[in-house]
Amino acid sequence: MTTAITLVQGDITRQRVDAIVNAANSSLLGGSGVDGAIHRRGGPAILRECRALRASRYGRGLPTGRAVATTAGELDARWVIHTVGPVWSADEDRSELLASCHRESLRIADELGARTVAFPAISTGVYRWPLQDAARIAVTAVRESGTRVEEVRFVLFDERAYAAFAARLG
Ligand code: ADP
Numbered sequence: 619m620t621t622a623i624t625l626v627q628g629d630i631t632r633q634r635v636d637a638i639v640n641a642a643n644s645s646l647l648g649g650s651g652v653d654g655a656i657h658r659r660g661g662p663a664i665l666r667e668c669r670a671l672r673a674s675r676y677g678r679g680l681p682t683g684r685a686v687a688t689t690a691g692e693l694d695a696r697w698v699i700h701t702v703g704p705v706w707s708a709d710e711d712r713s714e715l716l717a718s719c720h721r722e723s724l725r726i727a728d729e730l731g732a733r734t735v736a737f738p739a740i741s742t743g744v745y746r747w748p749l750q751d752a753a754r755i756a757v758t759a760v761r762e763s764g765t766r767v768e769e770v771r772f773v774l775f776d777e778r779a780y781a782a783f784a785a786r787l788g
Contacts, residue, residue: 622769623760623787627780630773631659634694636732637687639723641740642700644679646672646686651743656698660691664698683718685726697730699723703741706748713755716741720759727767734769739779749782757786 630638630652641652646668648657657665667688672679680686685701701719704712719740727735740756741747760770774780 621760621763621765621767623757624769624771625774625780625783625787626771627774627777629655629775630736630738631655631693633736633771633773635734635736635769635771636695637697637699637727637730637735638690638693638695639685639735639737639740640698640700641738641743641745642680642702644681644702646676646680646700649744652738656693660693660698663689663691668700683715683722685719685722687726687730695736697732699726699735701740703745703747706741706746713751716747716752716755717759720756721763724760724763724765724767724770728765732767734771735767736771736773739772739774739783742779749779750785753779753782753786757783 640656643649680702682702682704685699687697687699690698701723703719704715739752742749742752772783
């Protein structure tokens, strides 16, 4: 089965999908950007599950490139899949970790039986990854993932991010 990759410009917290991917940080306890927006709109149930994960499986935090699911609280989705993108580095190639975020999120989505998944442009905000390069890595990772997800929807916050992903999809 082929996965449809779609693009929308907008706010990821307004999407109706089975799973929303969060560009989290390894603390899992909230942050700025997408992370802040998800916790604000999703309500306290998400943070409660994140705290429980910190108290059990992820005592030292979620490692970069990995993913874990929680409830989506009051969002119009069943799950939030939290993944930790790498911080951009000019001296070190961390592309494999960014690809891993997409692969691992889709592996979790497959385990959950999610058919539609919304992704933000992971690492392109506070973590400063150049948009064109992030779009290339994200789209390639999804295409090569072998996921059973039917629709992967990249939700890009502004026109510049949308254009970078649109150019990559061709
Ligand atoms: P990171 O720390 O992984 O860089 P950020 O949340 O800072 O994560 O940013 C990731 C991308 O998400 C950026 O391109 C940013 O503009 C975008 N973004 C911020 N808020 C939202 C939102 N509510 N919906 C979709 N994208 C968003």
